[in-house]
Amino acid sequence: MSTDQFTFTVSKTDGTARTGEIRMPRGVIRTPAFMPVGTAGTVKAMYPDQVKALGADVVLGNTYHLMLRPGAERVAQLGGLHKFMNWPYPILTDSGGFQVMSLAALRKIDETGVTFQSHIDGSTHVMTPERSIEIQGLLGSDIQMQLDECVKLPCTDEVAEKAMRLSLRWAERCKIAFGDQPGKAMFGIVQGGAMEALRIESATQLSALDLKGYAIGGLAVGEPQDVMLRMIEIVEPHLPTTKPRYLMGVGTPDDIVEAVRRGIDMFDCVMPTRAGRHGQVFTRHGRLNMRNAKHAEDTRPLDAESKCAASNSYSRAYLHHLVRSNEILGMMLLTWNNLAYYQELMAGLRKAIAEGRLNDHIAEVKEGWAAGERAGIAEHADNVAIAGED
Amino acid sequence: MSTDQFTFTVSKTDGTARTGEIRMPRGVIRTPAFMPVGTAGTVKAMYPDQVKALGADVVLGNTYHLMLRPGAERVAQLGGLHKFMNWPYPILTDSGGFQVMSLAALRKIDETGVTFQSHIDGSTHVMTPERSIEIQGLLGSDIQMQLDECVKLPCTDEVAEKAMRLSLRWAERCKIAFGDQPGKAMFGIVQGGAMEALRIESATQLSALDLKGYAIGGLAVGEPQDVMLRMIEIVEPHLPTTKPRYLMGVGTPDDIVEAVRRGIDMFDCVMPTRAGRHGQVFTRHGRLNMRNAKHAEDTRPLDAESKCAASNSYSRAYLHHLVRSNEILGMMLLTWNNLAYYQELMAGLRKAIAEGRLNDHIAEVKEGWAAGERAGIAEHADNVAIAGED
Numbered sequence: 001m002s003t004d005q006f007t008f009t010v011s012k013t014d015g016t017a018r019t020g021e022i023r024m025p026r027g028v029i030r031t032p033a034f035m036p037v038g039t040a041g042t043v044k045a046m047y048p049d050q051v052k053a054l055g056a057d058v059v060l061g062n063t064y065h066l067m068l069r070p071g072a073e074r075v076a077q078l079g080g081l082h083k084f085m086n087w088p089y090p091i092l093t094d095s096g097g098f099q100v101m102s103l104a105a106l107r108k109i110d111e112t113g114v115t116f117q118s119h120i121d122g123s124t125h126v127m128t129p130e131r132s133i134e135i136q137g138l139l140g141s142d143i144q145m146q147l148d149e150c151v152k153l154p155c156t157d158e159v160a161e162k163a164m165r166l167s168l169r170w171a172e173r174c175k176i177a178f179g180d181q182p183g184k185a186m187f188g189i190v191q192g193g194a195m196e197a198l199r200i201e202s203a204t205q206l207s208a209l210d211l212k213g214y215a216i217g218g219l220a221v222g223e224p225q226d227v228m229l230r231m232i233e234i235v236e237p238h239l240p241t242t243k244p245r246y247l248m249g250v251g252t253p254d255d256i257v258e259a260v261r262r263g264i265d266m267f268d269c270v271m272p273t274r275a276g277r278h279g280q281v282f283t284r285h286g287r288l289n290m291r292n293a294k295h296a297e298d299t300r301p302l303d304a305e306s307k308c309a310a311s312n313s314y315s316r317a318y319l320h321h322l323v324r325s326n327e328i329l330g331m332m333l334l335t336w337n338n339l340a341y342y343q344e345l346m347a348g349l350r351k352a353i354a355e356g357r358l359n360d361h362i363a364e365v366k367e368g369w370a371a372g373e374r375a376g377i378a379e380h381a382d383n384v385a386i387a388g389e390d
Numbered sequence: 391m392s393t394d395q396f397t398f399t400v401s402k403t404d405g406t407a408r409t410g411e412i413r414m415p416r417g418v419i420r421t422p423a424f425m426p427v428g429t430a431g432t433v434k435a436m437y438p439d440q441v442k443a444l445g446a447d448v449v450l451g452n453t454y455h456l457m458l459r460p461g462a463e464r465v466a467q468l469g470g471l472h473k474f475m476n477w478p479y480p481i482l483t484d485s486g487g488f489q490v491m492s493l494a495a496l497r498k499i500d501e502t503g504v505t506f507q508s509h510i511d512g513s514t515h516v517m518t519p520e521r522s523i524e525i526q527g528l529l530g531s532d533i534q535m536q537l538d539e540c541v542k543l544p545c546t547d548e549v550a551e552k553a554m555r556l557s558l559r560w561a562e563r564c565k566i567a568f569g570d571q572p573g574k575a576m577f578g579i580v581q582g583g584a585m586e587a588l589r590i591e592s593a594t595q596l597s598a599l600d601l602k603g604y605a606i607g608g609l610a611v612g613e614p615q616d617v618m619l620r621m622i623e624i625v626e627p628h629l630p631t632t633k634p635r636y637l638m639g640v641g642t643p644d645d646i647v648e649a650v651r652r653g654i655d656m657f658d659c660v661m662p663t664r665a666g667r668h669g670q671v672f673t674r675h676g677r678l679n680m681r682n683a684k685h686a687e688d689t690r691p692l693d694a695e696s697k698c699a700a701s702n703s704y705s706r707a708y709l710h711h712l713v714r715s716n717e718i719l720g721m722m723l724l725t726w727n728n729l730a731y732y733q734e735l736m737a738g739l740r741k742a743i744a745e746g747r748l749n750d751h752i753a754e755v756k757e758g759w760a761a762g763e764r765a766g767i768a769e770h771a772d773n774v775a776i777a778g779e780d
Contacts, residue, residue, distance in 0.1 A: 041711060045718040047699075070686065070711045078689060078707050086703060277718075296460065299468060309437075313476060317468050321431060321460045328435040328667075328718060 006142075006185045006212055008244050012354045016236060016263040019353040022213075022244055024142050025183040026082070027089045029057040031244060031265040032353075034256065034346045035092060036339055037273060037390040040065045041075075041085040044273050044390055045328070045335045048086045054308065054336075055343035058090040058143075060268045063135055064099030067125070068118045072138040080140030092268070093141035094248075095132045095174075095189075098150050098217075109149065111166070129173040133186065141184070145215065146174035148189040153223040160193030163218075164202050167191045175209055185212035187246060193218060194227050196234045203238035214239050215246040216264075225255060232262045253282060253345055253369075257362045260349050270390035272342045276335030279323040283311070283341060286369040286378025290334065295320035308340035396532075396575045396602055398634045398655075402744045406626060406653040409743040412603075412634055414532050415573040416472070417479045419447040421634060421655040422743075424646065424736045425482060426729055427663060427780040430455045431465075431475040434663050434780055435718070435725045438476045444698070444726075445733040448480040448533070450658040453525055454489030457515070458508045462528040470530030482658070483531035484638075485522045485564075485579075488540050488607075499539065501556070519563040523576065531574070535605065536564035538579040543613040550583025553608075554592050557581045565599055575602035577636060583608060584617050586624045593628035604629050605636040606654075615645060622652045643672060643735055643759075647752045650739050660780035662732045666725030669713040673701070673731060676759040676768025680724065685710035698730035 003023050008031075010020040022029040036043045036051055038059045043051050051059060061081055066072060078084050081091055097114065100107060104116035104125075113128030129147040136144035148167035151159055171188045178186040188206040192198030206214060216235055219228045232247065239245055246266035247259050256267055272282060279291040283303050288295070298316040306312050310333040322330030345365070352361030372378035393413050398421075400410040412419040426433045426441055428449040433441050441449060451471055456462060468474050471481055487504065490497060494506035503518030519537040526534035538557035541549055561578045568576040578596040582588030596604060606625055609618045622637065629635055636656035637649050646657055662672060669681040673693050678685070688706040696702050700723040712720030735755070742751030762768035 040715045040717060041708070042717050042719040045722070047719070047722070069715060070707070074687065074707075077687065078705065084705070084708050084711075086708075297464065297467065315468065315474070317460070317464075318431070318474050318476075321474075325430045325459060327430060327432050328721060329432040329437070331718060332435070332437070332722070 005182050008213070008242065010241070012356070014353045014356050014358040015261065017261050017349075017353050017358050018241075018263065018265065019350045020265070022090075022265075024090055024185070026091075026142055027057060029090055029266075030346075030350060032256075032260045032346055032349055033057060033266050034342045035060045035266065035268040036342075037062070037268055037270045038085065038087070038091075039270075039390045040069065041081060043339075045277065045331045046273075046339065050336060051087075051339065052089060054340050055347060056339070058092055059087060061085075061091055061093045061139060061141065062099060063093050063096035063132065063139070064103065066093075066139060067096060067135050068120050068123075072135040076138040076140070082140055090142040091140070092143035092246075092266075093136045093139055093145065095145045095147040096127055096135065097132070097147045098249075100127060101150060111169075113147065129170040130177040133174050133177040143213065144174075144178060144184065144186045146171045146186065146188050148191055148217055150191065150218045150221070151193060153194055153218070153221050153227070155193050157193070157195055157198075160191075160195050161198055164191040164193070164198050167217075168202060168205050171206055171209060171211070175211065187211060187213040187215050187244075189215045189217040189248070190235055190239075191218050192231075194223060194231065196231075199231055199235050200238055203235045207238065207240055211243070213244040213246060215248050217248045219247065220250045220255065220269075225258070228255070229258055229262060232259055232264065236263045253342070254366070256342075256345065257349065257365060260353075261358060261362060272338035273335050273390050276338045277331045279330070279334065280338075281319075281334050281341075282338050283372070283378075284344075284365075284368045285372025285375070288316075288378060290316070290319050290323045290330075292320075302337055303341075306337075306340060306344070308337060310334070310336035311340055395572050398603070398632065400631070402746070404743045404746050404748040405651065407651050407739075407743050407748050408631075408653065408655065409740045410655070412480075412655075414480055414575070416481075416532055417447060419480055419656075420740060422646075422650045422736055422739055423447060423656050424732045425450045425656065425658040426732075427452070427658055427660045428475065428477070428481075429660075429780045430459065431471060433729075435667065435721045436663075436729065440726060441477075441729065442479060444730050445737060446729070448482055449477060451475075451481050451483045451529060451531065452489060453483050453486035453522065453529070454493065456483075456529060457486060457525050458510050458513075462525040466528040466530070472530055480532045481530070482533035482636075482656075483526045483529055483535065485535045485537040486517055486525065487522070487537045488639075490517055491540060501559075503537065519560040520567040523564050523567040533603065534564075534568065534574065534576045536561045536576065536578050538581055538607055540581065540608045540611070541583055543584055543608070543611050543617070545583050547583070547585055547588075550581075550585050551588055554581040554583070554588050557607075558592060558595050561596055561599060561601070565601065577601060577603040577605050577634075579605045579607040579638070580625050580629075581608050582621075584613060584621065586621075589621055589625050590628050593625045597628065597630055601633070603634040603636060603656075605638050607638045609637065610640045610645065610659075615648070618645070619648055619652065622649055622654065626653045643732070644756070646732075646735065647739065647755060650743075651748060651752060662728035663725050663780050666728045667721045669720070669724065670728075671709075671724050671731075672728050673762070673768075674734075674755075674758045675762025675765070678706075678768060680706070680709050680713045680720075682710075692727055693731075696727075696730060696734070698727060700724070700726035701730055
């Protein structure tokens, strides 16, 4: 199935949406794809074979965390991240830049790169575009991301433009550093805040670099959903149709279906895993907060029709008990359910695109969520903060 | 395989040790048996099907925890503990008395029972022998334990005697409360501190009650191993050979093999699960502390010859990383490894007794631990505090 080259083929389009396959030596990624986040070399509270069995073709590793602990050189010495974490399938790594900005202390950014102190032990590190690619190479990552500067929204036009232009220059440096690796890929990242002109310029200039894939970064950082979707719509016509498009750090199930509709092929988000550790579940009938006392005597499973044991074999009353008791098994089962739902959502979207009925399918998916709300099955659940690491 | 009656048959003896089967409607317990502790309706950090697959025939539930949360009446309403926790096989429950003594606030003990306040919400509860049996019945427990008074060692003879006699009177009340339940069992508990005469009197008088099984309680509460083993040796001749003997809350692998040699059939202990959550592992080559920096670049699995994936498929370097990073997967894998080792230990003891070579087998097992020490494989690991709940 896999090849010795990194390739992307679109097998079917439906409006702007498309379904296809990314192939590489370590496996095939069916798109649109959701990538579970494995921050520190583990998709939290999941065995790797469970993650694969749910239909995940690729997981994300966080360069910032792994470079600090256990260290990129150590991972390389141990045979690379795939072997280290028992995940022989594709791995995408971020550049580390996003976490440097959100987690590290004493960050200093200039043309060269970012200097920062570890949030673990206070040690000082320098992250340049070249070092980011070097680290991702030491980890053995199949899809590597350029170092970029991601600004928080809202921001001034000047800040957005400065970060976008720096990110473009860093993309060129990362391309050179990455060089020629036929079985792997380095993706560029479109920046530009919420400014349409900046986003278009970023996409156009990155496209000219003829990279193997393109991400849209700097979204899902606090802006309303309509701003995010508008930016996707603005950027999409300026990205090559022949390359995968990855919307970084997104998102809720609703964010994902709307972004797929607008032509996005790849997603990652901590939401299903982090929410699962905080008592929140995603189902075809919407979201539930398992801490809620109303589940205490409910003998129904989360979803009797799901193929996932976490969803079909444990009562809501039991899950409620585990969450209330802070039991590890509660986190294990809720995370499992959530990742199962996300993968089921992606499989449904892929099938609907292949059948040319994406809009109808999305309407049905949303009807499922809304029916849950009407039946009082779903409930308001506080949003779990989204960030790029889990 | 199972029957509608609770029965115990010894198939082979080897010195004082014996191997056999406890049968009951929910399944067969192969003895000597180790019962993983499922305090609050979950063997921590394990899916129930994993626990069964390792060879556990029975798990222990803690009455104190379950009566407070989610509540015995609620568990009964939800169909019983087996259904609640997805464990259709035998369950043994303790009486709740040990945890009342160790966890609850404002305990007051008299002839009637124990009055205490919940450590969760401060609510006041009364635990009598009859209420303990009622609660264990509501949970649906297959093997129920009498309420007893367990004293800390060392203690004065007067304290030990008073607690032993109270426990004897409570055993009679529990027997009456339990009544006639052919498929289930109520076990008495031998008390008497470290006083030989008291232990013998307790065992003799409990035997006269013709209960379905007998536990030895009040050991592994801080006394040296030789005191514990001496108490087992003293008590054993005074217990009927036709009934299972359960050493409560024990223990280390070494405690277990020595107690099996002295005729014990059943064990429970939090050690494998609790140690697994604190970075410590048990192997054929002794104990390891995975926090230790010496594992950071060790690509070997914990035990390449084990059939357990946690033991044979993940490098020590990776486990070290997970433990250092406080990752849930680290607790999951170490707990899994430890329970696998404990069940492997029990299977080996059963086989050796059946083959009439227990002493040789125990010598080989201990040689494995010692060889690990000599090779620097095993290392001093701080003992994880042992207590009756996990």
